[in-house]
Amino acid sequence: MATQYSENIASFGRRALSLATPYVVRKIGLSDLRDALRLGWEDFKAVPSHAIVLCVIYPVLGLVLFRLVLGYSVLPLLFPLAAGFALIGPFAALGLYELSRRRERGEEAAAWDAMRVLRAPSFGAMLELGMFLLILFATWIATADAIYIAAFGHAPAASIPDFAAQVLTTPQGWSLIIVGCGVGFLFAVVALCVSVVSFPLMLDRHATAIDAVRTSLRAVKENPFAMAAWGLIVAALLVIGSLPFFVGLAVVLPVLGHATWHLYRKVVEPDPNPPQEPPRRPKEGHRYAADFPAALFPWSHER
Numbered sequence: 610m611a612t613q614y615s616e617n618i619a620s621f622g623r624r625a626l627s628l629a630t631p632y633v634v635r636k637i638g639l640s641d642l643r644d645a646l647r648l649g650w651e652d653f654k655a656v657p658s659h660a661i662v663l664c665v666i667y668p669v670l671g672l673v674l675f676r677l678v679l680g681y682s683v684l685p686l687l688f689p690l691a692a693g694f695a696l697i698g699p700f701a702a703l704g705l706y707e708l709s710r711r712r713e714r715g716e717e718a719a720a721w722d723a724m725r726v727l728r729a730p731s732f733g734a735m736l737e738l739g740m741f742l743l744i745l746f747a748t749w750i751a752t753a754d755a756i757y758i759a760a761f762g763h764a765p766a767a768s769i770p771d772f773a774a775q776v777l778t779t780p781q782g783w784s785l786i787i788v789g790c791g792v793g794f795l796f797a798v799v800a801l802c803v804s805v806v807s808f809p810l811m812l813d814r815h816a817t818a819i820d821a822v823r824t825s826l827r828a829v830k831e832n833p834f835a836m837a838a839w840g841l842i843v844a845a846l847l848v849i850g851s852l853p854f855f856v857g858l859a860v861v862l863p864v865l866g867h868a869t870w871h872l873y874r875k876v877v878e879p880d881p882n883p884p885q886e887p888p889r890r891p892k893e894g895h896r897y898a899a900d901f902p903a904a905l906f907p908w909s910h911e912r
Contacts, residue, residue, distance in 0.1 A: 632824045633878035641875045649868025689753035691851040696746045699804040700739035702866030709870035731811040734818040749796045760785040809873035
């Protein structure tokens with residue numbers, strides 16, 4: 610089973626590298642990265658409340674699940690978990706891409722509109738690539754745990770000060786920092802290469818997972834300096850957002866999610882003949898008690 614799965618992953622990679630795609634990749638510079646971040650900030654200011662909900666709930670749940678499943682302190686894994694958000698962030702931010710897309714088109718962007726991504730024609734392809742990123746995230750956490758055990762054994766850290774002293778004042782701790790950051794960098798490079806524009810492309814142009822990955826790889830190949838700078842920006846903002854007990858991620862993650870949509874717009878040429886979507890049903894002026902609980906799910910009324 611494991612061998613067959615590995616062969617499938619290898620086959621996916623070979624096909625992603627060999628297939629041509631109809632999407633045109635543009636050259637970008639540092640000014641485009643700044644502009645993407647600025648536009649991401651504007652989107653966040655326009656729809657901050659549900660953006661925070663979308664992007665804070667999964668790291669919190671992740672910490673809880675790890676504590677319940679592993680049965681011991683996750684303190685040594687806090688930094689790998691925070692760093693690992695960069696691996697699954699492109700998939701977790703699907704709703705944010707939809708909100709940015711709607712604002713770009715001049716449409717209303719409300720909380721429930723983020724859920725429209727579930728009805729996207731290419732949502733199945735998004736799930737395929739999302740599963741790959743989730744597997745990559747789980748592999749990174751397992752690797753980080755193995756690196757910690759190799760350095761300090763199976764005994765959990767007693768407290769935050771004890772853990773910090775072990776990491777910062779011992780040879781084993783510095784070995785953990787160097788090896789862990791080096792291995793984490795490799796995971797981050799893989800995630801960046803396969804997903805930097807993949808999910809927005811699938812949402813916007815209904816691309817297959819193979820075509821989306823192929824286009825993302827081409828984007829990195831055509832813009833190595835800009836993409837390296839983008840990776841450093843993402844890493845730096847995640848570190849800054851993680852410092853006050855991960856509270857800053859409530860702002861950093863949604864801003865990065867929105868900015869990724871605008872980065873995609875700068876990297877990939879738009880569709881010269883975009884499909885015409887049917888007009889959306891206007892909002893009703895009144896709500897009645899008989900509409901409850903269906904009124905809680907407005908997208909279910911559309912045909």
